[in-house]
Amino acid sequence: MQDNPDIGAAPPVWTRLRFEARAAAADEPTMASYIDAAILSHDTICRALAFHMAEKLAGPEMGAQQVRHVVANAYDLNPDLVEAAEADMQAVLERDPACRGLLQPFLFFKGFLALQTYRVANHLWRQGRETLAFHFQSRASELFGVDIHPAAQIGRGVMLDHATDITIGETAIVGDNCSLLHGVTLGGTGKEVGDRHPKIGKGVLLSVGAKVLGNITIGDEAKVAAGSVVLKDVHARCTVAGVPAKPVGQQPCCEPARNMDQSIPDDTTA
Structure with a gap:
């Protein structure tokens, strides 16, 4: 039809x-x-x-x-x-x-x-x-x-904003309704084989230059601040920032990928 x-x-x-x-x-x-x-x-x-x-x-x-x-x-x-x-x-x-x-x-x-x-x-x-x-x-x-391995799994409603230098590895997963800004890397941590790339939940915001490395999980509606290097799991609706990235607070509102809110919460929680 x-x-x-x-x-x-x-x-x-x-x-x-x-x-x-x-x-x-x-x-x-x-x-x-x-x-x-x-x-x-x-x-x-x-x-x-x-x-x-x-x-x-x-x-x-x-x-x-x-x-x-x-x-x-x-x-x-x-x-x-x-x-x-x-x-x-x-x-x-x-x-x-x-x-x-x-x-x-x-x-x-x-x-x-x-x-x-x-x-x-x-x-x-x-x-x-x-x-x-x-x-x-x-x-x-x-x-x-933009370099995305064809075996990666990416949901729908995804935005690659500006997109230059985005890299997504072979075993990476990106959930629905995520936003990835330029310079984001979803990569491995060395020469290991098998399942070695990040698993990104739904509605996650990965800001400019964020590097998420290894077979780790970023929970739904989490936020990774600009320039951060994430080497450990991130809980849902948590904001992380820094090198290496650490929690800096819970989200003041939901759906950071939709709102494109890249601010860091004032109320820090470890």
Whole structure:
């Protein structure tokens, strides 16, 4: 079934994206041709995403048509990928004060595009197509400055804000509705093998330059302050800061990833 907005059957994200695309094409004629090619000429958001991602990810190894076929096939086989993309766009719109609509993350925000590239790579990884999955990981790293292993597990409604230098390792898990700012690393602590990367709960805020290392757990709605190095488990709704990071208090409010509140509580508790 097609989600054509002209017959009233489209989900809200696709309807709004097309509306914004029409307005942007009228306001900026120099971009009108690409906006039409990337969005307005398609009947579904999955086809639009496949086209735009292919234009971004194409290179000497794989042309745009090949990439587009791979991405479109992934979306056809796994509709959850499209639902996750919609949730990711909504997350950016809700949390980033610089974002004026859905068109910006869709066309321009490299955090969103890197995350969608990872989602396709993860789908390929689960199909056993590891070489192609690694290719997509490599392209995302080259183009967007974001290095996410295709075997990592990332929930939906996630925002990679600015995104440069975000690194997420092979056995890392990131829950739904998290926000990761630039310079975040979810890494190991050495040459150990097996399950060696962090497990991030739901609604967690990882601020600028936070380094979370080892097979540790960050509880739901916790907050890691900018520049912190986390080497031990963090309780749910706790704020940690420092090198090495230590608890500096409970959250004064819930959902730090949604609120993007990076302040440190005054009332410290160890």
